[in-house]
Structure formats: C-alpha cells, structure tokens
Amino acid sequence: xxxxxxxxxxxxxxxxxxxxxxDKETVLNGCIGQRYIGTGVSDKKIVINGTPGNALGAYLxxxxxxxxxxxxxxxxxxxxxxxxxxxxxxxxxxxxxxxxGKIYVHGNTGYRAGIHMKAYMEYKPVIVxxxxxxxxxxxxxxxxxxxxxxxxxxxxxxxxxxxxTGMHGGKIYLRCKSLPHRIPSQVRAEKLCxxxxxxxxxxxxxxxxxxxxxxxxxxxDADYFVLTPNSENPYKxxxxxx
Amino acid sequence: xxxSNLNNAPLExxxxxxxxxxxxxxxxxxxxxxxxxxxxRSIATMHDRSNGLGGGxxxxxxxxxxxxxxxxxxxYNDFQSRxxxxxxxxxxxEIVYSSEMKxxxxxxxxxxxxxxxxxxxxxxxxxNNSLMDEEQYVxxxxxxxxxxxxxxxxxxxxxxxxxxxxxxxxxxxxxFYLLDEEYRGYAxxxxxxxxxxxxxxxxxxxxxxxxxxxxxxxxxxxxxxANRRYIEMFGYKCSLQTDTEVITxxxxxxxxxxxxxxxxxAKVISASFWSTIxxxxxxxxxxxxxxxxxxxxxxxxxxxxxxxxxKGGIMALNDRxxxxxxxxxxxxxxxxxxxxxxxxxxxxxxxxKIFAPAGGQPVIYTLRExx
Numbered sequence: 250x251x252x253x254x255x256x257x258x259x260x261x262x263x264x265x266x267x268x269x270x271x272d273k274e275t276v277l278n279g280c281i282g283q284r285y286i287g288t289g290v291s292d293k294k295i296v297i298n299g300t301p302g303n304a305l306g307a308y309l310x311x312x313x314x315x316x317x318x319x320x321x322x323x324x325x326x327x328x329x330x331x332x333x334x335x336x337x338x339x340x341x342x343x344x345x346x347x348x349x350g351k352i353y354v355h356g357n358t359g360y361r362a363g364i365h366m367k368a369y370m371e372y373k374p375v376i377v378x379x380x381x382x383x384x385x386x387x388x389x390x391x392x393x394x395x396x397x398x399x400x401x402x403x404x405x406x407x408x409x410x411x412x413x414t415g416m417h418g419g420k421i422y423l424r425c426k427s428l429p430h431r432i433p434s435q436v437r438a439e440k441l442c443x444x445x446x447x448x449x450x451x452x453x454x455x456x457x458x459x460x461x462x463x464x465x466x467x468x469x470d471a472d473y474f475v476l477t478p479n480s481e482n483p484y485k486x487x488x489x490x491x
Numbered sequence: 492x493x494x495s496n497l498n499n500a501p502l503e504x505x506x507x508x509x510x511x512x513x514x515x516x517x518x519x520x521x522x523x524x525x526x527x528x529x530x531x532r533s534i535a536t537m538h539d540r541s542n543g544l545g546g547g548x549x550x551x552x553x554x555x556x557x558x559x560x561x562x563x564x565x566x567y568n569d570f571q572s573r574x575x576x577x578x579x580x581x582x583x584x585e586i587v588y589s590s591e592m593k594x595x596x597x598x599x600x601x602x603x604x605x606x607x608x609x610x611x612x613x614x615x616x617x618x619n620n621s622l623m624d625e626e627q628y629v630x631x632x633x634x635x636x637x638x639x640x641x642x643x644x645x646x647x648x649x650x651x652x653x654x655x656x657x658x659x660x661x662x663x664x665x666x667f668y669l670l671d672e673e674y675r676g677y678a679x680x681x682x683x684x685x686x687x688x689x690x691x692x693x694x695x696x697x698x699x700x701x702x703x704x705x706x707x708x709x710x711x712x713x714x715x716x717a718n719r720r721y722i723e724m725f726g727y728k729c730s731l732q733t734d735t736e737v738i739t740x741x742x743x744x745x746x747x748x749x750x751x752x753x754x755x756x757a758k759v760i761s762a763s764f765w766s767t768i769x770x771x772x773x774x775x776x777x778x779x780x781x782x783x784x785x786x787x788x789x790x791x792x793x794x795x796x797x798x799x800x801x802k803g804g805i806m807a808l809n810d811r812x813x814x815x816x817x818x819x820x821x822x823x824x825x826x827x828x829x830x831x832x833x834x835x836x837x838x839x840x841x842x843x844k845i846f847a848p849a850g851g852q853p854v855i856y857t858l859r860e861x862x
Contacts (some may be wrong), residue, residue: 256536282536282833300833319845322816340832340847341816359847360813384813384850409849410767419513431770478669 251276260284260302260313269294274337277301282321287314290346291331303340307335307348322359325352334459345394347374353456354375354378355463357401361385368392377456379463384409387476392420393470398424398468406430413476420478422449428474437479445469512697512709513661513683513830514804514817515800517838518856521824522677529672530679533827533834537683540709541657545684545696546664547656548677551707552652561629562608563784564647564654567605567740568807572642579640583632584611597667600659604693608823609853626702626747631726633701639726644694649703651699651800654675655769656696658699664696677858680800682707690741695731697762699739700736703802706742708735710795710815711832721788733797734795737849742799753799757853758782760791761811800829813850826856 254263255363260283267287269277273294277286280299287303291311298317298452306314307326307388319337323345332351341359342351349372351470357380366374372392380401386408387395389469406429413421413436422441432438441449459464496697515533519525527548531704534546554562563580567573580586592606613628621628633645647654655668658734665671682697692785712718712734719737723746727740741760745751751759755778762783768776783790794814809817809829820827820835821844828833832845848854 256532281837282831284539300836302833305829319832322831340818342814359816360850383847398839405844410764431766 250274254281254283254299254478255279256281257282260286261399264288265330266368267293280318287312290329303316306331309333309352310430318355319356325350327372328352336460338380340379343378344376344395348372348378349373349374351455353459354380355460356380357382357403361382361388363395363421364388365394366390366393366395368419375452377452381405381407381459382409382412384411385403385414386412386417388413389417389423390421393419393451394422394448395419396422396424396449396456412436414458416476417478419477423474423476424468424471425474426472432476435479436476438476441473441475445473449473502611509781513540513708513834513837514681514709514796514798514828515830516678516680516707516784516800516807516828517700517832518678518805518826520826520856521857522552522858523824524677524853525677525679526675527665527673527679529838531662531665531671533838534665534681534683535660536833537829537835538660538662538832540685541660541683542685543660543847544658544686545682546657546659546661547654547682547684547696547698547707548665548668548670549647549652549654549662549680549700549707550674551678551703551800553653554610556586557610558651560612561648561650562653563609563611563633563645565607565609566644566646567607568642569605572640573605573607573619575634575640576643579636580609580611580633582614583617584609584613586611593669593673594667595669597659597663598671599744600667602693602730609752618699619655619667630701630743633812634726634728638726638730646694647700648716649700649705650802651756652703652800654698654703654705656682656698656702657693658696661811665829670698678800678805680705680707680798680805682709690693695733697735698800699733699735701715701739701743702747703800703805703831704746705742706797708732708738708795708797710797710810711793712791712795713793714791717788718791719771738791738797739794745786745789747802751767753853753855755782757806757808757851759789761808761853764792764810796830804855806856807848807854809850811851817855818845824859828854828856832844 277478278298282302284302285307289308293312295314302417303321304323308464309331311331314333316335320335320339322340325344326345332457333352335354338356339358343358343362346365360383377396407425414433455461588610657664666854697707722740745756768779795810796815796817820842829835
C-alpha cells in the first residue's frame with residue numbers, strides 16, 4: 250500500500266492507516282514530521298520517503314522500517330525487536346532505552362544515542378552508526394552493543410564529550426586509531442588491533458547488507474576501541490563536580 | 492502592566508501549570524524580503540509541539556518607510572489604559588504615526604486585547620535632560636509603561652522590526668496579524684508555545700523583545716531565580732516570571748551594556764563544563780575561564796534552545812548539554828533554524844547543507860556585508 254502524505258496529514262490519522270493496512274508493506278511518500286510512525290507495530294515493512302517525525306518506531310515489536318532521508322529525534326525509543334534502517338542521519342536520543350532489535354544509521358547521530366540501552370537473555374539490542382555520534386553516547390548503558398564507524402566527512406571527531414558516562418553494562422565499539430576525547434573513569438577503553446571478535450564481525454557484515462556503499466572488509470580492516478564498564482571504578486555522579 | 496485581564500483569567504506568575512515548544516527562523520542573507528507565509532508553514536509543521544496557548548513571530552526589515560523610528564506595539568485591556576499610555580508617550584516621544592493594528596478575524600483567536608502600533612522618536616529636550624543615551628531612554632520608558640500602567644503592555648519596541656504574538660496556535664496568530672500578506676522582512680523568527688510554568692496570556696507569548704532584540708525559546712531554565720536576581724541589579728524588571736523574559740534581558744545587558752560579541756555571549760550563558768574547558772587550547776581556556784568567572788550568575792542552566800533575533804541577523808543556541816533539539820540548514824542566501832528538520836524541509840526540501848549544532852555552539856547568520 251502506498252500512502253501519499255503532506256504537511257496537512259495529522260500523525261494520528263496516518264498511524265491509524267498504517268496499523269489498519271492489510272498489506273504487509275506500506276510506502277509513505279512525502280512524509281514531513283509526522284510523529285510516532287510504526288509505534289508498537291509488529292511484522293510490517295514500512296518504507297518512508299521524506300522526513301519522519303520524532304519517536305519513529307517507538308516500542309517497535311518486530312518488522313522493518315526503512316527511511317530514505319534523515320530521521321529526527323528518539324528513533325526506536327524503547328523498541329523491543331525489529332529493524333530500523335536510516336539512509337541519512339538520525340537525530341538526538343536514537344535508540345533511547347532500547348531493549349532489543351537493531352537500528353542501522355548510514356550517517357551521523359546526535360546527542361544521547363543509545364542511552365539507557367539494556368539487554369535481557371535473547372534480547373540484545375544493536376545500534377550501528379556509519380558516521381559519528383554526539384555527546385553522551387551510551388550514557389547509563391546497561392546492555393546491548395553500540396558501534397560507531399566514523400565514516401563522516403565533516404572532520405568532526407567520532408564521539409563527543411561524556412561518552413559512556415554511567416555505563417554499567419554492554420559494549421561500545423569505536424572505529425578509530427585513537428580516542429578523541431577523555432573517557433569517563435568508570436569506562437574501560439581497550440584497543441583492538443587486528444583481531445576482531447566474532448560478534449563485531451557479524452554485526453558489520455549484517456550492517457553492510459543494507460547499504461550498497463558500505464564494505465565490510467574495508468570497515469573491519471581498521472583499529473577499533475571497545476568500551477566496557479570499569480568494574481573497579483563504578484559510576485560516580487558527574488553533575489555535582491562540574 | 493496587565494494587572495487585570497479581560498476575562499479575569501489568571502496571569503503569568505499567578506498560577507503554575509506543569510505541562511515543550513517549537514522555534515523556527517528564516518533569514519535571506521542577501522537582504523531580499525519575504526512575506527511571513529513560509530515562516531508560518533514552518534512553525535505549523537511542528538503544531539504538536541505547542542498546545543494553543545501561545546504563538547508569535549518577529550519580522551526584521553518590515554517597516555522600511557519608518558526605519559528611523561521606534562515601532563512600539565502595545566496591548567491594552569481597555570481605552571482607559573490606552574489613554575494613560577498615550578499621555579505618557581506624548582510626554583516622552585514625538586509620535587509620527589499611530590493606529591490600531593490591522594488584524595484578521597480568526598475563529599480560534601479569542602479574548603483579543605486592543606492592539607496598537609506607534610512609530611515614535613524620543614523628544615530631544617527630554618532625552619537631553621535625562622542624561623541617558625537614546626536606547627537607555629527608550630528601554631526606561633518601555634519598562635515604566637510595563638511596570639506602572641495597569642492594562643498596558645509594550646511587546647515590541649525596535650526599529651524596522653516588529654513582534655506579533657498572542658494566545659493561540661502560531662499558524663493562527665500569524666494569519667490573525669496578516670503576516671502572510673501585509674509584511675515583508677529579510678528575517679523571521681517564530682514560536683509555538685506549550686507553557687510550562689505559567690498560564691499563557693497575550694503578553695507572555697514569545698517572542699520577547701527589547702529594542703531590536705527578540706528571543707524565542709523552547710525549554711525550561713532551572714537557573715531562573717539566580718539569573719533574575721542578578722539582572723535585576725542592573726535596572727531590569729522581570730515582571731512575568733517567564734524564563735524567556737530573563738533571557739532577553741541577559742542578552743540585552745551583555746550586548747548593549749557590556750559590549751560582548753555573540754560568540755562571547757554563548758560562552759557566558761551556555762558555558763562549557765570546567766572539565767570540558769580543561770581539554771581546550773590555552774587561548775580558548777583563558778577566554779572561557781574569564782567569561783565564566785566574570786559572569787557566573789548569567790550561566791543559564793537547564794534545557795533550552797533559543798533563537799535570538801537582532802538587526803541584520805539571527806543566532807541559534809542550545810544549552811550546553813543540548814537537552815532540546817535544534818537543526819540549522821542553508822540553501823543559497825537562505826538560512827534556516829528549526830526545532831525539527833521537518834520545519835525546514837517543508838519550505839525547502841532541497842538543501843545545500845543541514846546540521847545539528849552541538850550544545851553551547853552558537854550558529855549565527857547575518858546579512859552579507861556587501862548589501
């Protein structure tokens with residue numbers, strides 16, 4: 250089913266049409282800021298041409314969402330499972346409190362990507378960012394995997410301030426030769442030279458299936474840092490001693 | 492001051508309502524003018540960020556025929572407050588033109604106050620006797636009307652610019668003031684309001700303005716009282732208990748009185764953490780440390796994204812933690828700022844450049860110098 254929309258289409262009406270659609274695949278043309286697209290849906294394929302609004306695929310419970318533009322804020326907020334593929338950039342708070350599934354972004358993401366991300370048994374969320382990430386990447390991360398590939402061409406560092414602040418679970422992989430910013434003391438950074446673990450290889454291979462211009466061999470043939478919680482120095486409050 | 496209201500509804504500062512906002516701006520850096528149509532479409536796309544309790548616009552370059560005169564826009568509760576204000580204005584200014592503002596009837600816009608516009612200039616004798624410079628004189632008169640005349644409120648007081656605001660959704664307010672037909676400006680800013688701490692009334696809508704400066708703001712600053720106490724020491728009177736008012740006065744004070752640049756102002760009000768400053772170059776470290784120490788009480792804390800309008804330009808700024816969204820974009824001479832990308836794409840789908848500035852990183856667009 251194809252739905253042509255414009256600035257006058259209300260988000261509630263649009264989301265009702267998506268939920269009520271009998272077809273498994275829905276294509277949205279002309280999307281412009283409509284919020285909550287695909288919220289809580291399972292087993293549908295939604296293709297978006299245009300700019301989707303905030304909270305795209307929030308509580309997503311399976312299925313796929315493809316965006317051929319930039320996404321705004323809070324993509325995949327608290328999503329449970331399924332796949333969200335963004336061919337442009339994603340805004341702030343991408344994968345906020347994500348519990349499962351995967352979010353693949355071709356470009357950059359804003360502040361607070363993957364904050365409060367968590368994992369439980371077979372639920373292991375994954376976020377892969379092709380470019381760079383803003384400050385507070387993986388803040389309070391409790392589980393799951395974040396990979397940032399640094400393929401941005403704007404000259405800005407792969408991460409910004411306060412990466413992994415309050416992290417107490419999960420992993421962050423950063424594809425870079427040296428860390429551009431100080432890492433909080435409660436996070437341990439280890440350089441992976443040469444040997445990549447199977448988990449990372451699997452994620453990169455899968456990510457590259459979605460983007461024609463991304464090459465897994467090229468992406469893996471580089472240095473990575475892996476960030477994990479430092480159990481010897483658990484989280485201290487940052488907001489008091491600024 | 493609006494001590495009494497038309498329908499006896501509570502005023503700013505009398506009630507606390509716990510309940511986001513949208514901001515947007517366009518500037519044509521070549522100085523070419525445009526109607527308010529596109530800024531209305533931009534802010535309307537973010538309709539769901541506001542709740543109908545306030546909307547407003549600032550237009551720059553809109554009064555070319557009167558560009559040397561201060562344009563005062565006033566809300567009045569009744570004819571008595573108008574008479575009292577006009578007596579005051581006649582005593583202090585030469586009024587070259589005055590009229591009720593032209594508006595369009597819009598169903599959703601109700602409880603409309605009396606809205607007047609004056610083009611005026613300080614009386615030279617009064618100004619000389621006051622021992623103040625012209626701008627100080629105008630600011631003082633605006634403050635006096637707003638603080639002392641019951642039922643009157645000056646909501647715009649700059650030259651060749653004007654603020655238009657009220658209670659309602661911004662797209663309706665824009666049409667109410669006929670911004671899409673009657674005015675052409677080289678820059679526009681807009682605001683859709685979702686009041687967080689105050690009930691929402693005509694004077695409390697954004698933009699807030701003083702002289703040529705205007706501020707639209709999305710957020711809720713937690714340093715309001717610390718900022719207010721400090722700025723009130725310099726003669727400003729925060730009468731509305733809204734954080735945007737205090738931000739407007741802080742910027743006016745830093746620019747007009749302390750002669751700081753916009754870049755420096757960003758380092759005062761959205762200063763980096765000490766730990767972040769520590770990692771910077773020696774020169775930056777020295778500058779930022781000086782500014783933080785010189786104006787510690789003007790650090791604005793809590794989430795905010797603001798667009799500051801001034802003669803010849805606009806500036807976007809986020810709080811240092813970037814707790815509110817903000818996107819900037821460019822297309823030829825046109826530059827855009829918006830809370831959400833959709834607010835830009837709706838009027839220009841094909842952009843040269845689009846980016847989200849970092850927290851505390853000001854983005855400044857000004858008219859090209861050769862114009």
